[in-house]
Amino acid sequence: MRAFFFSLIVGGVLLAGSMAEAVFVDERLADPAEETRAREISEGIRCLVCQNQSIMDSNADLARDLRGVVRERVAAGDTDDQVRDYLVVRYGDWVLLNPPFKMKTALLWVGPAVIFLLGGLAAIAFLRRRSSAGGGEAVQRLSPEEQEELDRLLRDGKEDDRG
Amino acid sequence: MRLGFLAPVLTFAVIAALMLYALFFLNPKEIPSELVSKPAPEFQLEPVPGYGPGLGTSDLKQGKVVLLNVFASWCVACLAEHPLLVKLKQQGVVDIYGLNYKDKPDAAAKWLTRHGTAYTRTGMDLKGRVGIDFGVYGVPETFIIDGEGRILDKIIGPITEHDLETRILPRVSGENG
Incomplete structure (x- = not known):
């Protein structure tokens, strides 16, 4: 049965192909x-x-x-x-x-490449700014009070778990 | 103030404006003629039976602006512009020559008898080869031709009042005056 449908499809494709040729x-x-x-x-x-x-x-x-x-x-x-x-x-x-490539059609041919380049540059600029901004915050040291608070929370948390 | 967020909005606005302009003010079906300011191609054709002595390139060199109207009896849009052409002929505004495009001789003659003729001369382009030489890609098309047989302009589709006033009449009166 499957073979039958398969041959039907193949036959259809072949027929369509030959018809397109035959127009x-x-x-x-x-x-x-x-x-x-x-x-x-x-x-x-x-x-x-x-x-x-x-x-x-x-x-x-x-x-x-x-x-x-x-x-x-x-x-x-x-x-x-x-x-x-x-x-x-x-x-x-x-x-x-x-x-053909000539003055009149230059925009047509070069346009997509120019748009792609501009888009790429914009994307690079955007990603750089974001990663440098994110990196800056991560590197920023905690103030001594914050460090103390963090230590206390970590320590107390552990003690709470035990108790 | 950070206005960086406006960049995509502006980009979108510019693209949208371009697309709206193209949508409402450009017609993709109008392909400007390559033959403008060039001499009309050489041809010599037999007339539609009963309508003049035939038409050739030399007939278009009249020392004044003339129109070459491409028409066919099977063309519905031609019927729409035909009364305007007949009126121009009757008022003696401009001489009009008829290029009968891919038609049957008797069908063309019948059409002209039925709807009246606007043409000083007619020529039958039975195989459409003269049409191809003129860069015709649809009917009707109307060529505006100067006194030396050079093509000044081509109107694609039926001639509108606007075409008449902006493209035909200024050239006709400019040449006469």
Whole structure:
């Protein structure tokens, strides 16, 4: 019974996988190497309609057209960068899921690291201040009266236990 | 006075303000056109049957500001802005050229007959390739083009009264006056 369910699940996963592959098989270049390249490029191109999907994942009309453009450029002998530039000229850097590093995008790339550094520095400063404050109190000696009181309490406590 | 406790509160306030600004004042669906201040791409298209002699890049160089309106009969938002375009045409405010995007010829012709035409010329971009050259990613879009055929601006989505007053009319009158 268990084996049955197991095979059912495995079969389902395999089926889902093959279905995901099969969505766009009607579009395909004759040369498998070119087709692979076209797909790799397409995976890095943003679908402008459903913004956080690549054109490879999207079934929007425009995504299909753009996949066609990518295949056409690859078949025409463009390099990967030339294909990307072809789209960037028309749609801007925005069309690339992996935006290039330039002045305009510097904040985007450097921002998280800067925030992480600032946060780290703040955390270090905070922890240091706290540990030095705590340490200071611990090291502070008891006054003679306090020491005497403490001794008495410890001694009397013991005597009470005995008695 | 110890105000150190305010640091996280302030940090939160700044982030919240940024997010509220982005939420209410930025539109993530508006991707600014890469073609602004560049010449309109080269193209030459057949007309929607019965609506003019076709449309090409040279037709956009009129020595005055013109509009290139991307439309389709299947596009609901186009219907919303269409009366405004027809009115602009009737009042002779600005010449409007129609780029019929990924439509069927007879459907486009029927649509124009039914809703009236605002276009001096029309061109049918059956496969959407001219649209891609123009960086079109949705319909309607309207390009504002200067006398030498350079793209001045692109309005994404239906033209609003606000777009008309702030983006179209100043450029049209600036060129004429």
